[in-house]
Amino acid sequence: MEIHEWMINYTRQTEWIDRRGIFLWIAFYAGGLGGGLYLVSLYFNSLWGMFISWLIIAVIKGAAHLIYLGKPLRFWRIVFRPNSSWLARGIIFVLAFVVFAAVQLALSFWLPGTALEIVFKVLAGMAALAVTVYTGFVLNTVKAVPFWNSTLLPLLFVLCGILGGFGLAVIIGLNGGNVNIAVAEAGSRWLLIINALLIVVYLWTAANRETTGKKSVMEQMRGNLAPVFWVGIVALGIVIPLAIAFSSYFVSEVSSALLVTGVACEVIGGLALRYCVLKAGAYKPLVAIAG
Amino acid sequence: MRWGMAVDLTQCIRCYACVAACRIEHFLPMGMSWPRLVAMETGGDSPTVSTYSVRCNQCQDAPCVEVCPTGATYQREDGIIAIDQDKCVGCRYCIIACPYQNRTFLSKDKNQGFFPGRVETDFEKAGKKLYRHQVGTTEKCNFCAERIDAGLAKGLKPGVDREATPACVNTCPAQALTFGDLDDPDSEVSRLIKEKNGFQLHPEYDTNPSVYFIDGKIGFSETSNIKDDSKRETAPTGAER
Ligand code: SF4
């Protein structure tokens, strides 16, 4: 008899991360990063930042979703039932963002300072926030996966997206975009600290939720996911960017190369976080077994 | 009316006939099985293998229905959770939401034919005409809804008349599977569940499954001679997916 553990022990979800599921991981992360960058760009009024965030959501996120679907030509069916689930609402937010931000970009380019531009900035900003947050709700409403069943998840995803947004804003600033690098760095610093604390609280509460939640946490810290967790999330996503951020705070002048390295680490950290969250999601055994 | 099933684990002889019957009835591709026999090994001095036969529970508060963004997964009036294959976009949210993991996404590699790259059997050719499976969509057990509908149209009674009864129930040589109307207190299935304390899997999810299991020691073979439950240790040995 073939040996495996389907629904007898801890059973990982595979559909949304393994094989083609990788595209869903990319789509989820691109939504957070693009939405976060748009919000940060609104703050700095950086047209380049808004344009890049539009590209991330419309092109990378959109394409990744379509590639993932089993029947991509039927994708329009998703948007007609917004009351059904967060996935339907999320795709509506994405479409709304793509339309509102495109109009806003055109208005900012050709008719800057008009009331209409402000209206579309507000609309696109709300849609960007919704794009950043909805993936957290898609996961945390799944009762069957205790590791995801946490109200902290949407918050974690939003903050992680805005953190990535601040990082990309630094790069845009370094390349002559309309971004105050010192402010963007300060934003990164604070969010890095808050994110690190939130990750600790998230894992702590997940580990105390149920046996399966604890197994998911252990899988990340000591199991197969440990390299991604410790290298990707902890070292690249938190420690190195934090070290660079604080050295720039105390030493004042930090080389552009180091700043870019810090941002690259932040992006890898964000990807690793989404990867671990998706990969460690698991179901309870079908039957409670003694022993 | 609410169709339901009782799986009597004290009767099941672990023969896989239900799994085979479903494959034949629905011309299932080799990479997919709607019902599954999940097996585990009980530890102790004389380990035994125990199994439980699982399939979609046709939950009355089904999370898969709740999350489906297209409405492809829906609940029929008789309680069966059905999938409209022409509406499914293959997002797999329903698979993620099912606490029992009873759904399968039909990907290309699961549909490569019985003898990939060699010959297409007459059985497979017939299947293409009689029961179309769409690669890129999600599938699961539907309690043989097509048999129930055709049987009812002829005035037959599901669970009583073979022609209107799910294929796995008809095939089970140990009569471990019983099918019928859960809303009818006099039906065989309702009586069995009541008399033998049938229970649902994971009631804490509030899904209200229509499949009940009978056996106070679910997961353990009744032939196991380990008396002290606390001494039982299990190790997975195999499962059909
Ligand atoms: S067992 Fe799973 S697939 Fe079947 S109705 Fe319940 S939630 Fe849906």
Ligand code: SF4
């Ligand atoms: S895979 Fe199909 S049936 Fe499942 S949730 Fe998506 S559209 Fe609905």
